[in-house]
Amino acid sequence: MEFPVRTEALVVESAGAAFEMTPIVIDELRPDEVLVEMKYSGFCHTDILVQQGVLPGLELPAIPGHEGAGIVRAIGSQVKDKTLRVGDAVLLSFTVCGQCAPCGEQRLTKCVVHPVVNFRATRLGTDNTTSARLARDGRPVRSQFFGQSSFARLSAVHEVCVVKCPYPDDLAVYAPLGCGYQTGAGTVLNVLKPRTYDSIVIFGMGCVGSAALMAAAHLQVRQIVAVDVVERKLALAMELGATDTVNPAGNTAGLAEQIRALTGGGASFCVDTTGVPAVIEQMLDCLAHGGTAASIGAPPGGARIQVDVAAFLYQNKNWVSIIEGDSFPPKFIPELMELHRQGRFPIDKICKVYPIEDLDRAIADMKSGEVIKPVLQFS
Ligand SMILES: [Zn+2]
Ligand SMILES: [Zn+2]
Structure with missing residues (x-):
């Protein structure tokens, strides 16, 4: 050329x-x-x-x-x-x-x-x-x-x-x-690695959250909870393998309590794709003892949250940030293509x-x- x-x-x-x-x-x-x-x-x-x-x-x-x-x-x-x-x-x-x-x-x-x-x-x-x-x-x-x-x-x-x-x-x-698909799928497949008996809650059913959900469904995770304020997205989440849906309808207060009840005391894993500080606070509050929460959605610059530090420590919770699904694209993207061709993504x-x-x-x-x-x- x-x-x-x-x-x-x-x-x-x-x-x-x-x-x-x-x-x-x-x-x-x-x-x-x-x-x-x-x-x-x-x-x-x-x-x-x-x-x-x-x-x-x-x-x-x-x-x-x-x-x-x-x-x-x-x-x-x-x-x-x-x-x-x-x-x-x-x-x-x-x-x-x-x-x-x-x-x-x-x-x-x-x-x-x-x-x-x-x-x-x-x-x-x-x-x-x-x-x-x-x-x-x-x-x-x-x-x-x-x-x-x-x-x-x-x-x-x-x-x-x-x-x-x-x-x-x-x-x-x-x-x-x-970008979007490997960010969501990689979070679940490369980092969190939930087992079949775990529960996972995914906040935000956009592209990234949907990819995380598909990855969790591929791993046959027992309970997969999709959270979003748009009913149409929650209906699609059920088609993609969610076992439960929650619509906080814009009012996030009380969301953690609702999810703790739904998951029998708290979720093994949570994924936030929204970056909304109020949602991240609820995410940390709804984790089970020893559970891990992942932040993968972009927050507004300078955003801060409040954490119940005692609960965080005594309940041995974890909070991690994950960029682009922690993926090595030359290896992970071909893996996702093959999963798609098998009907599993x-x-x-x-x-x-x-x-x-x-x-x-x-x-x-x-x-x-x-x-x-x-x-x-x-x-
Ligand atoms: Zn992107
Ligand atoms: Zn570098």
Whole structure:
């Protein structure tokens, strides 16, 4: 492929501005980068935070999108995976610094600057450049959001983000594996590992919570409680394997008591995908003796909670944070694809494909709870 390449992307020009299809230019492909022609991208709540201009470290203009799926169009000269070929179907996941001790040990979600490098949306290393610029005035546009900025027709992504997909016909269903699905499923399969006789309570039945639920159902956990304020989502949760549902209808006080009663004294495991401080307090209060709660949803900046410290200690409770399901994407994403093909991770039931021109409708459907996971299609 000849550079510079002209293409277009959904750009957010300034905080609060609309996602606008905008001509961009990619000048070069660095030796450690892969050029991907995007076919699909999942739409995630974090992309709305880009549009609102509230993500720390992310300067605008920027191209959001971090659940990309597409076809390799060019490969940098020093890309380490020598099996990668032009024409391969790939899924894109998060990036890392590649320099710190956890990165050296392939504990990628433990990268000490994980949010910094993923939110900043510039190239790795010290030059802090972007891989694209606006065609109309040459200004740089942040174009490696989560290493990929997948709301672009073409994107130069760092090789660490790239996971080969042996099933090109299923790229639409698999696109969100790179963020939302692996975050929910990895929390259950990689970290919490509930046993069949345990109980697990999942707060928030969006994409991440639904993936956590599917993973718990796959493990045949005895009691799986889905919590949400949208009845439609709770009905879907029952279809996906929940044994009980709770709708606090916006009033979280008393939620812990209700769940303790439902679980016979408290839950072995809890997962919060909402990031709402009042929900996290209830989550810690409804744990059984020795139980573990996981926070995996983004809270508002500076949020604090109140904890009954004595109960926390004497009941030997645990509270952990988990990023991206603690997954090593090159290994975990293929495992999830195989689970899906065996019918044990039915993610096709929660996604809906929209032409990228219908982004506004996709966002509205996600907000109303009509659709759990919108996937945008490039035509
Ligand atoms: Zn996401
Ligand atoms: Zn690192």
